[in-house]
Every structure is written in structure tokens, then in C-alpha cells.
Amino acid sequence: MVQIIVHPKTALIDEPLHIRVTGLLPNQLVGLQAKLTDEKGVLFFSQVVYKADEGGEIDLEHAAALGGDYVGIHPMGLFWSLKPKKVLSRLLKQDVINSPYLVQLSVHDSNIIFSAPLESLKASETVERWYSAPGVQRILIREGRIRGSLFLPPGEGPFPGVIDLFGHIGGLIEHRASLLASRGFATLALAYFGYEDLPEATDVLDIKYFEEAANFLLSHPKVLGPSIGVVSVSHGAQIALAMAVFLKQVAATVCINGFFFSVGCIKYRNENIHSINLFLERARTNNLGLLELSSVFGNPQEEANKHALLPVERAQGHILFIVGEKDCNVNSKAYAEQAMEQLRRHGKSNGTLLSYPGAGHLIEPPYAPLCFASHNPFLPRPVLWGGETILHAEAQEHSWKEILKFLRHHLSPASISKL
Structure with a gap:
């Protein structure tokens, strides 16, 4: 079974995450996607192609993205490459105390060409990105x-x-x-x-x-x-x-x-x-x-x-x-x-x-x-x-x-x- 493993799933916005995908076939090509919707209802998204290793795993700390919104080894690239569906929108958090950004990470089949939305969802995970620590x-x-x-x-x-x-x-x-x-x-x-x-x-x-x-x-x-x-x-x-x-x-x-x-x-x-x-x-x-x-x-x-x-x-x-x-x-x-x-x-x-x-x-x-x-x-x-x-x-x-x-x-x- 394909899984996205993220640690930690709840963290401050300036903390890096360790993201892994397991349960893939050896050398399988997949698309990884991140999505969040801001408080104005604007969708921000990123999508990248990765190739699993011989063990059917992708570890973003070591694996290089092959195409999409960036290439190369960038463990947090799915986050900083987010772009708005509504152009000229700026991601600017309003309620910094009571709610985090909810970022959905997902794995899909991919043909490397992003002319259409990624399909065939294989796994997903939601992470919380906070601007305030508990007790602030x-x-x-x-x-x-x-x-x-x-x-x-x-x-x-x-x-x-x-x-x-x-x-x-x-x-x-x-x-x-x-x-x-x-x-x-x-x-x-x-x-x-x-x-x-x-x-x-x-x-x-x-x-x-x-x-x-x-x-x-x-x-x-x-x-x-x-x-x-x-x-x-x-x-x-x-x-x-x-x-x-x-x-x-x-x-x-x-x-x-x-x-x-x-x-x-x-x-x-x-x-x-x-x-x-x-x-x-x-x-x-x-x-x-x-x-x-x-x-x-x-x-x-x-x-x-x-x-x-x-x-x-x-x-x-x-x-x-x-x-x-x-x-x-x-x-x-x-x-x-x-x-x-x-x-x-x-x-x-x-x-x-x-x-x-x-x-x-x-x-x-x-x-x-x-x-x-x-x-x-x-x-x-x-x-x-x-x-x-x-x-x-x-x-x-x-x-x-x-x-x-x-x-x-x-x-x-x-x-x-x-x-």
C-alpha cells in the first residue's frame, strides 16, 4: 500500500518536514502534489515528478525531482513552490492564532506532462503549518x-x-x-x-x-x-x-x-x-x-x-x-x-x-x-x-x-x- 509519511505532521511554518513515500514499485514514476486553500478561498498548489528507488521509496531529503515546478533535491520544495490558481494572489495569513494552513500532500500516477490535472490518487496526507506555537x-x-x-x-x-x-x-x-x-x-x-x-x-x-x-x-x-x-x-x-x-x-x-x-x-x-x-x-x-x-x-x-x-x-x-x-x-x-x-x-x-x-x-x-x-x-x-x-x-x-x-x-x- 502506498503511504505518505510526514514528520512532524503539525509544525510551525518555519520548520522543515521530513517527507517520504513508501509502497511504490521499484523505479516507479509518480507525481507529488501539495495544495492549500487560503482564508480568501484562493487555491495554491505545486506538483512535481519523482522516481522511486529500487526499494519503492521516495525520500525527499535525498531524491531529486525530475520535473514540474522544480528539479533537483529540495526537501521542502513542495511548499515554497506553491503558486496561486488565481494569478497575482499573495499568500498572507490572517488568523495566526486559531487556525493553521492545512496543506494536503498527495501521490498520483504521472506521465511527467502536466497539461492536465494529476489523476489516479494513490495516497494523501494533511499537514498543519502554524504561525504560532502553543501558548503564544x-x-x-x-x-x-x-x-x-x-x-x-x-x-x-x-x-x-x-x-x-x-x-x-x-x-x-x-x-x-x-x-x-x-x-x-x-x-x-x-x-x-x-x-x-x-x-x-x-x-x-x-x-x-x-x-x-x-x-x-x-x-x-x-x-x-x-x-x-x-x-x-x-x-x-x-x-x-x-x-x-x-x-x-x-x-x-x-x-x-x-x-x-x-x-x-x-x-x-x-x-x-x-x-x-x-x-x-x-x-x-x-x-x-x-x-x-x-x-x-x-x-x-x-x-x-x-x-x-x-x-x-x-x-x-x-x-x-x-x-x-x-x-x-x-x-x-x-x-x-x-x-x-x-x-x-x-x-x-x-x-x-x-x-x-x-x-x-x-x-x-x-x-x-x-x-x-x-x-x-x-x-x-x-x-x-x-x-x-x-x-x-x-x-x-x-x-x-x-x-x-x-x-x-x-x-x-x-x-x-x-x-
Whole structure:
């Protein structure tokens, strides 16, 4: 009898699985498929051809895929190669506490050609992929101006504190914060526009709002003080960098595919960082109808308006820049290199740059599928994010380990006591 054996069947989204198929004929060709339906009813699926060994078994840790959505040895390829049946859909978990993604793995007869759906089901197994570990607590926050969700790890603590910021899609995005809490960080998923009574746009970013959030987090009895970390992506990364510059509470900042200048006005008390020049006429639509925005931002080195640059050399904490070299939304590698150079010019060594060939803009925790392009509620056309599937997956796996290591190192009691 054909069986799919998965260990563990219930796991956090960033945990690898050991997947085996047994009971096949020697050297039999079969199709393996993964399917999940998100909370909006969108189907995501992947399918690959494998060949059983002489014993009639396929072990994804050792067997190479022969065709389909990827080739080669990729034990978690069925997950990171998931693609939406409804094009331009992004897999974005809404309820991170009460429900997992249910992923159905199945084995079928296969003729290697995927012109039609796989048929002749031989075996199936369903696995649960969670964004929160048992005991993680979610607390909705409406404290003064602050809007967000606080995720607390199980246990008494105190835990290192982290603020989690997303980019220009607005609202409250929680999946990374709950996963960080599952890894031992008290994490505040912070909304800053397009949510409840917050502003509808980000033309002016007042860092006082984010300072209030940092102080709120540090005031919680389960949060280890006196400093916090920030994890951010895209538009949120410029805010995180501004927090690192202006706020002494920030000891560790992760900037994923961001920039070190102001888009719109950034203000803190009596200081204003004016917007870099934007060249909207440079935005182009490719032959797929996708909006490419990487040329819209002026080159900070060439801009006459030098007041747009964030003075990164004033950051007292450590900064980890993570960039994808196939980012089609922002020229993130060039901007991170310029920020690193600015630090060096001022004799600072508190910056680290991780650059990933083939990775796109939306670098997520491990095993999330590549979102090459998707709709943005604030733009008239779907946006091209970029990335190559396998290299992007490798970047997500490696960078997540580095993020956790970076936060643990710089937010540990020993590190904080040296600040």
C-alpha cells in the first residue's frame, strides 16, 4: 500500500518536514502534489515528478525531482513552490492564532506532462503549518495612538522585545510577529496607516508614534529592557532605520529590502528629513501589465536634496540589511551599500549587509512561496516584486536564521547591559 509519511505532521511554518513515500514499485514514476486553500478561498498548489528507488521509496531529503515546478533535491520544495490558481494572489495569513494552513500532500500516477490535472490518487496526507506555537498569546492593542497586536511567548519571561513593521500595504499584518513570538520574542505587530483611526497615507511619518510604541512595549512586565529590536520590510524599513537613528531604545534593527532616505517627510521633534525626489514618469508597465517601480526613486548619491538622507551614522544600535538582488520594486542592494558606506565614512562598524542573488522584494520566513507579483490596494496596477523561485527560497531560509541569531545576540541581557 502506498503511504505518505510526514514528520512532524503539525509544525510551525518555519520548520522543515521530513517527507517520504513508501509502497511504490521499484523505479516507479509518480507525481507529488501539495495544495492549500487560503482564508480568501484562493487555491495554491505545486506538483512535481519523482522516481522511486529500487526499494519503492521516495525520500525527499535525498531524491531529486525530475520535473514540474522544480528539479533537483529540495526537501521542502513542495511548499515554497506553491503558486496561486488565481494569478497575482499573495499568500498572507490572517488568523495566526486559531487556525493553521492545512496543506494536503498527495501521490498520483504521472506521465511527467502536466497539461492536465494529476489523476489516479494513490495516497494523501494533511499537514498543519502554524504561525504560532502553543501558548503564544495575542493581545489587541489600542493604547493612546498605538494600534497593533502584541504577541507574547509562553512562559513568565521577561522576553526580548521586538516591533514588527510591514510595507506600503497598510493595515495590520501579524504573521511574522506571531512567528517571532513563537521563537521567544515579545513582538508588537504595529500598524501605522490604513487601519482603524490611523492616517490613510504616509506622506508624513512622525517617529514620535513609533517612539510611543517602543516605550509601550518596554513598559510591559514581560518585556526585557532597556532596549528593543525592530524587524521591517520595504516601506517599513525606512521607518525602522529612522527609529534606529532617533531612538536610543532601539538596539537591533533588521531592514529587509528598504531604503535609507525619506519617501515623504520623516519628522522627529524638531528635525525633518525631507522627501527624496520621485520620478513618477519613470514607472513602467512591463509586457505582463505589471508595474515596475525601482526607477522611480532618485539615486541618493546624485540627488541635490541631501536633506532626504537618513543620518544612519547616528544609530547607536546594530543594523542588519537584507537585500534581494532580483528586487524589482526597490534598488535595495544599491541603497543598502550606500548606507553601509555612510557608516564606514563615519568610522562606524555597526552595520551588516546580507545580499542574496536571485531573491526578490518580499523576503518572508522560510518555506513561504515566492510572491513574484501581486495587487496593492494603493496602486492602480499589480506590482512586480521579482525573484527566482529556488534562489528566493534559499534566501528566505538563510536570512530567517540570521535574523533570529542577530536579535538574540543584540537583545540578550549581556548585550543590552553593554549599551
